[in-house]
Amino acid sequence: MGNVIVVTSGKGGVGKTTSTAAIGASLAETGKRVCVVDFDVGLRNLDLVLGAERRVVYDFINVAQGDAKLSQALIRDKRVETLFLLAASQTRDKDALTDEGVERVIGELRQSFDYVVCDSPAGIERGALLAMRFADTAVVVCNPEVSSVRDSDRIIGLLDSRTRRAEGGSRIDKHLLLTRFDPNRSARGEMLSVADVLEILSIPLVGIIPESEEILRASNLGAPITMNAGASPAAKAYRDAARRLAGEPVPLAMPNEKKPFFSRLFGRRAA
Amino acid sequence: MNLLKMFQARGSAPVARERLQILLAHERVRLGPEDLLSRLRDDLIATILRHVEIDPSKVMVKMDGDAAVSTLEIDIEIPREKIVGDGKRRPFGDEEALTSAA
Numbered sequence: 554m555g556n557v558i559v560v561t562s563g564k565g566g567v568g569k570t571t572s573t574a575a576i577g578a579s580l581a582e583t584g585k586r587v588c589v590v591d592f593d594v595g596l597r598n599l600d601l602v603l604g605a606e607r608r609v610v611y612d613f614i615n616v617a618q619g620d621a622k623l624s625q626a627l628i629r630d631k632r633v634e635t636l637f638l639l640a641a642s643q644t645r646d647k648d649a650l651t652d653e654g655v656e657r658v659i660g661e662l663r664q665s666f667d668y669v670v671c672d673s674p675a676g677i678e679r680g681a682l683l684a685m686r687f688a689d690t691a692v693v694v695c696n697p698e699v700s701s702v703r704d705s706d707r708i709i710g711l712l713d714s715r716t717r718r719a720e721g722g723s724r725i726d727k728h729l730l731l732t733r734f735d736p737n738r739s740a741r742g743e744m745l746s747v748a749d750v751l752e753i754l755s756i757p758l759v760g761i762i763p764e765s766e767e768i769l770r771a772s773n774l775g776a777p778i779t780m781n782a783g784a785s786p787a788a789k790a791y792r793d794a795a796r797r798l799a800g801e802p803v804p805l806a807m808p809n810e811k812k813p814f815f816s817r818l819f820g821r822r823a824a
Numbered sequence: 825m826n827l828l829k830m831f832q833a834r835g836s837a838p839v840a841r842e843r844l845q846i847l848l849a850h851e852r853v854r855l856g857p858e859d860l861l862s863r864l865r866d867d868l869i870a871t872i873l874r875h876v877e878i879d880p881s882k883v884m885v886k887m888d889g890d891a892a893v894s895t896l897e898i899d900i901e902i903p904r905e906k907i908v909g910d911g912k913r914r915p916f917g918d919e920e921a922l923t924s925a926a
Contacts, residue, residue: 699840706848710855742835749841
């Protein structure tokens with residue numbers, strides 16, 4: 554039985570889709586069978602980030618409503634053969650996905666994949682609740698910024714109350730993925746530190762993704778960062794995060810910070 | 825320039841941390857019970873619907889109180905004709921089950 558991971562955040566634009574693509578690709582590169590699922594009905598983008606936008610024939614809603622078979626809707630990645638995509642529909646009808654439909658499709662995916670990685674839409678509405686509903690594991694994507702941290706806190710509350718696991722009295726595994734982190738600004742006291750965010754949200758940290766120009770380049774080209782710029786610090790951080798999610802004990806190093814000359818002389822002064 | 829910066833006030837991150845800590849302490853208390861209420865309300869409606877036909881929009885669940893105690897107020901409107909009924913105490917099937925079990 555596969556593990557269902559939801560990538561969620563509450564706030565938009567923090568890197569859910571980028572992270573879903575990078576984590577999905579990293580897991581698949583280790584030989585595991587992975588399906589990434591776009592839950593953003595009406596505003597699908599995971600296909601674009603993966604460079605598969607012209608290959609979508611059937612989507613999630615077609616399968617959930619029984620109009621297409623799962624095997625017809627799955628798109629196999631051209632670079633990593635164990636990576637598959639189930640695209641979101643572009644219909645404007647947000648209620649096209651039902652609890653029962655989603656449960657059935659996720660159940661089928663669980664049977665044939667090691668990992669099912671669900672890209673949640675932003676917000677705390679129906680779409681976001683459906684994306685987390687049947688998950689075993691959650692990756693909460695957060696930027697070191699006040700509004701993102703607040704929304705993450707809200708999402709953590711929903712993960713603890715509105716998921717199938719929570720309703721059954723058990724717990725969903727929650728992990729924090731800190732993205733767009735700038736170690737230099739943080740060292741200067743201009744940005745929340747890793748410790749600050751961890752103290753406020755108090756869920757375990759699964760990875761720190763440094764702010765990187767390579768991310769935009771990768772999405773321009775339609776490839777997960779781990780494939781397009783595999784040697785970059787951001788790609789390495791995603792690969793490590795994926796290994797931790799898979800249960801491997803990978804030590805978590807703080808991203809390197811280039812200290813200015815004076816700070817090196819006198820030690821770190823900013824909080 | 826660097827020397828000058830060292831003597832400037834500390835960065836804005838500690839302010840962000842403090843604001844978040846205060847805000848979230850409030851929101852966790854305020855939003856927590858709200859979610860509890862919606863779950864309570866759903867369960868109450870489901871339970872009552874098993875016995876009496878009611879309009880779910882006429883079920884009000886409210887939590888109130890002060891620092892020391894919380895009170896839970898439940899107000900359910902049941903149409904009179906639904907409780908007057910036809911005089912039967914319980915469905916026949918149940919009675920039969922009871923006698924055969926005894």
